[in-house]
Amino acid sequence: MVKLEEFGVEQWMDKYETTPDVLNIAETCAASVSIDELVALCENKNAPGPLDTSVTLTYGAIRGSDKLRQRLAGLYSVRAASPMSQESILITPGAIAANFLVLYKLIGPGDHVICMYPTYQQLYSVPESLGAEVSLWKLRQEKNYVPDVAELESLVKPNTKLIIINNPNNPTGAVVRKSVLQAIVSFARERDIPILSDEVYRPLFHGISPVDDEYPPSLVSMGYDKAIVTGSMSKAYSLAGIRTGWIACRNAEIIEALASARDYTTISVSQLDDQVASYALSADVIHGLLSRNIQLAKTNVALLEKFVNDHSSVCSWVKPLAGTTAFIQFKKNGEPVDDVAFCLDVLEKTKAMILPGSKGFGHERGFEYKGYVRIGYVCHTAVLKEALERMSKYIAEELVGGAFPTHETPELAVSQLGQRQRYGDDDTPNDLSTGGPAYGPSETMFPSLDRTVFWARCVWDCFLLPNSSRAVSSCFVTLEMSIETKMSTASVCWTLADDFSQWLTAGEVGTGKEKAAGTVGSVTPTPPQVTAEKAPVPALIKQVTCPSLVEEVSPSVPAAQTPNSSLFSIRPSPKGGMGAFALSDIPESTVIMKEPALLLATDGRGHLAEELGKLNAEERMEYSKLACYELLDQDRDIAIFKTNRFRTGSSCGIFLVASRFNHSCAPSIRYSYDYSNRQLVFSMRRDVKEGEELTIMYTPNPEDLAIDYGFLCDCGVCDQPLEMPVYYDRWADKVPHETDDW
Template identity: 70%
Template sequence: MVKIDPFAIEQWMDKYETTPGVLNIAETCAASISIDDLVALCEDPNTEPPLKPSTKLTYGPIRGSPTLRQRLASLYSVRVPTPLPADNILITPGAIAANFLLLYTLIGPGDHVVCMYPTYQQLYSVPESLGAEVSRWKLRREKKFIPDLDDLKSLVRENTKMIIINNPNNPTGATVPKSVLQGLVDFARERDILIFSDEVYRPLFHSISPTDAEFPPSMLSMGYEKTIVTGSMSKAYSLAGIRIGWIASRDCSVIESLASARDYTTISVSQLDDQVASYTLSESVIHSLLARNIQLAKTNLALMESFISQHGYACSWVKPTGGTVAFIRFEKKGVLVDDVQFSIDVIENTKVMFAPGSECFGEEFKGYVRIGFVCETDVLREALEKLGEYVRENLV
């Protein structure tokens, strides 16, 4: 029997997010939208609606509809010499299924994996459960949670099969600069190591401009064939409820191996979900949706920045540059709080919910909490007001 560690962040969410009256700033999706909201964002009135009542609800295309796969392939074909073929995209039930399928198929006993850390626990616990050795490529606060390539070089072994990154990063909100990505590609290519990039928060970049020389492209755009990326409609696209994720790679053999393993877990995704995702990624919708979410992130980040400034005696951060999350460190008179008890006490006394760092991301993150700040602005504002009152009463 495969043994795997309990998935701490998911268990925390399951335990507390249904608390009556909760102000949930633990959620990591950009504020969710309805089908009506999605249609209202459409810039072309001639675009067909996202759900076609005449569709017969068969399994549908096994690997995902041609429309959806082509629209995703187009996103990975910007500013690259060779467009990505639609056949190099595989649709899955969310990015969590994409990640699991990728690791299950490619990693096994005797393999060594290097994984960025902290990150979503699935990315290191699943390889460990499959019998691989995992070394953690640690992000450091003093380096603004940007990975150090020298640290990576000290971790790699003769049997290193895969390097795993998460960009933008969960839980820190840091983005890996283009120059670091290029260094990673050069290093991996020399050693013929697979790169797996979890890009579930891409392309929600709120604090770095696409014109910036260090703006991070998708790893799939970096010219290294042995790169695999995963993504989702849940985070940057506000549609967690349709459960659509994907795997993309320029290596056709990898895609075929994943498709073969996928047969044991997923016949197809829901045709209805596929239709909504295809509509969302159309030219008439995607730009207005992303503009909405980037503006929401900027507005809410300003609220977060104001909160940190006002309560600097008790909390601090490395300001995030992408994605939907921030990693905040709390202390009382110079001593780090017990983040688990702090999180429980806050939710019990104020109904404000966030995720404790040591419980959900590792013991070395005692004192940290993760806040998902790209929720509805009114929710964040109320949550920060209540949290501020608690901090002033208890952490002075």
């Protein structure tokens, strides 16, 4: 009889997830959707639904339908040297069946397996049940759970038949980056060892951008024909109920061997499940579904991060970059808690269900992660909020032993200084790193003058007109003052912004009139006070949109105004196509989104094609769904790029969410490009009401819209004389056709 170790994680879930009124934050699927919700995510409202009820319910295609396998093959073909055939795909009842089939066929008595650890218990317990020896390739918190490839040398044996990895990792949420994957592939190829990569949480990468050089491709796209990948519709695609998974491998011999073994376990997958999976992976649906889940993950991981930070005296973690799970250690009196007793007590007293690490990841094999629990945080946000609030009270009473912590002192993230600030008893900002004034003279505040010179130059480039001699003089006075006092970059910008704001109000920049003598010297290097309720915006920024200055000049965003894309949703717009709509009232100056580029391109057709080639299949399909003014170029990809690009310094970028903002000559949103973090930052120009469409300005000249974007403006504002800003940086916005050098 085959001896199987107790499957701890599944038994725990089965036993406790039906607890009455449970707040299940042990679940690892992105919040599941219904068929109705799936249909609502479809961008093409005329597309057929997910189920063809006229189909006769036979066994269906044994290896999976052509449609489903073709769509999966397409996902694995992007970023690969050659396209994948549907013959390289085998459909299974979930990833758990896919993993079992690979292990059942490739591993036997006397074999040796190397398995990343901690990970899903099936990946090491099943090989042991088949008579194989398993060496655990342990991930360590001090290394951010990144596997050390050098350790493979000490683990490998002459009879090693398989290396198993899990990327993104369950339970840590860590990512095996591209360079590490390349090293693993090189190691395995030299020894002709197959690699099994469980990629069930792919592509929920919410902490690493596709433009990052280390963004991990699927292992099956890395040129090693003995790379075997498993996946499913359960985790990243929110469809655990349809029980659909798959195996992908470019080695025909391996696929045929797995298909032959599959005959003993599964004849076929349900035709209904196959149809729903095919629908979810269609170009009309996949973008909305993945966007929903990635945004949900970003929103919720921020809540979990605040929870960990608030209770840092008793818990610690490595913030996850992908997937749906986090691995958190809890302590009491400086010692790790008994994780099983802790989780049971939390469940009893708070109804919050979490998973003890030792129960889920094998306490019988010398489990080293004492006091760790796994939290699945990509559930519905309301569930996570309630669970964390209850756990906070529990921690205060049971682990800390003191009163429930309050946070009456607001903390402000000052991005331009790279430091944290809070208000003290005297309500003045303090520099926490030095104990001195936040904006006073300090070497640590501003170690180099290079950024001051840069921002002063930006002010000159963006705002100074030829007859503004006094303004030029003031720029140098302020810069000289910064050299003498070592003012922070933000202080210099506040000073310059204050001066220029006054001149703009008085009309002095446009007329060349000089300010009264002595006013330049009266400007202080301290910015306006920032309150937790609202961040003041200098008059200059209200009048002029300048991508070089807005992020640096703008005061820090209070906690109540933390950027949160859940403030708006993307849906069909009365203007045509898609648009962004406020989900609640949003006050002026609220930062609503910070978005990295899907791609950046700099030198025309060849470079655009190269950058498009780096996208994975999901990203490529997302790009293809963007608005396209076809008269801009015969090549559709280039026409899409010209229709949607934003200037990002010397290059142009495509920003998937930002491209959904429609035009208005009286826009509700201002935005800028944050060069240091390579992202667009969007904030509100004015208050908007729930349900109102959020808009940006493509160009200040309505007549350009027909030429550059193929539509006439109907905003209802531009039939009146435009109130133009003193300076408008067209390169900051959608790039006009007449300045096109592509």
